[in-house]
Amino acid sequence: MKKIVTLAVLIGLSVYSIAEARIKISGRGAKMNFSSDGIPDMYKPAFDLMLVKCIKCHTMERTVIAVQTGRAPITGQPFNKQAVKAYGIKMLRKPNSDMDKKQIRDIVVLLNYFLDENAK
Numbered sequence: 085m086k087k088i089v090t091l092a093v094l095i096g097l098s099v100y101s102i103a104e105a106r107i108k109i110s111g112r113g114a115k116m117n118f119s120s121d122g123i124p125d126m127y128k129p130a131f132d133l134m135l136v137k138c139i140k141c142h143t144m145e146r147t148v149i150a151v152q153t154g155r156a157p158i159t160g161q162p163f164n165k166q167a168v169k170a171y172g173i174k175m176l177r178k179p180n181s182d183m184d185k186k187q188i189r190d191i192v193v194l195l196n197y198f199l200d201e202n203a204k
């Protein structure tokens with residue numbers, strides 16, 4: 085019994101600390117999005133770009149969850165800085181992605197910023 089209680093407390097604490105570290109988001113489910121609150125001005129153009137480009141084929145929920153959990157939600161692959169770059173290129177190469185390399189680079193830099201913020 086004691087073990088179970090200890091375990092429950094540990095799980096509770098780890099869930100709490102993850103929740104604490106999370107970046108600001110808005111909405112839930114399909115409406116889930118990154119919050120623009122507190123985003124430094126230098127990232128704003130990339131943020132606006134991402135809001136348009138990255139919801140063409142799927143909702144932003146996918147990207148938010150990847151940043152928050154550190155795992156890409158479809159494949160379960162790690163979503164860290166190296167992976168962000170690879171995913172950026174993967175999304176760029178998809179048919180009709182309607183993005184260019186420069187735009188992907190800017191969004192990758194922004195997502196790296198979110199990963200840093202999320203780790204704080």
Ligand code: HEC
Nearest residue numbers: 137138140141146147150156157158159160175178180181
């Ligand atoms: C042309 C369509 C298209 C666009 C535009 C697009 N995606 Fe995707 N995305 C997909 C598809 C299809 C998948 C499903 C898994 C796969 O093929 O990688 C996906 C999956 C994902 C995943 C989950 C990957 C995994 O392995 O679980 C993330 C994160 C993601 N996209 C982020 C983005 C970001 C960020 C952008 C904007 C830069 C973007 N997507 C733009 C089509 C697109």
